[in-house]
Amino acid sequence: MNKSELVAIMAEKASLSKKDAEGALNAFVDAVKDAVKKNDKVQLVGFGTFESRKREAREGKNPQTGEKIKIAACNSPAFKPGKGFKDYIGSISSIV
Template sequence: MNKTELVEVVSKNAAISKAEAQKVVTATLDAIVAGVVSDGKVILPGFGTFETRQRSARNGRNPRTGEVIKIKATKAPAFKPGKGMKDAVAKKKK
């Protein structure tokens, strides 16, 4: 499912126009990003946790030359699914 499909589902389930659903989805995603950036964590019980994780510096290898390069430490966004999501995915029939 992509963002456009998500907007359509929200529009249908909430009985609102697609334009309103677009605003809701965009505002929700912007709020999650802002929360992760400022607080480092956004917790949605039953759904999951969006957080920032620290990646340590490490050595890598240039695939073209084989030369060893240093990769700097960085922060990366991460998502940890909650129990509700895990259970829903586990029950999905193939």
């Protein structure tokens, strides 16, 4: 599913115009990105948690040359699905 398909579904389910649904989706995405950038968690009970995770510096390998390289420490965005979401997906796969 791409963004325009998601907007169409949101508009239908929430009885919104596609323009309003797209505005709501953009606002949600921007709010999550801003919070994660500030190292805040966005917890949606039953759905999941968006957060930033610190990755330590490490040594890696260039796949083309095999040469060892140093990979700098960084913060990486992460999503952890909530129990309700996992249970929902699990119930669908057991039906199929």
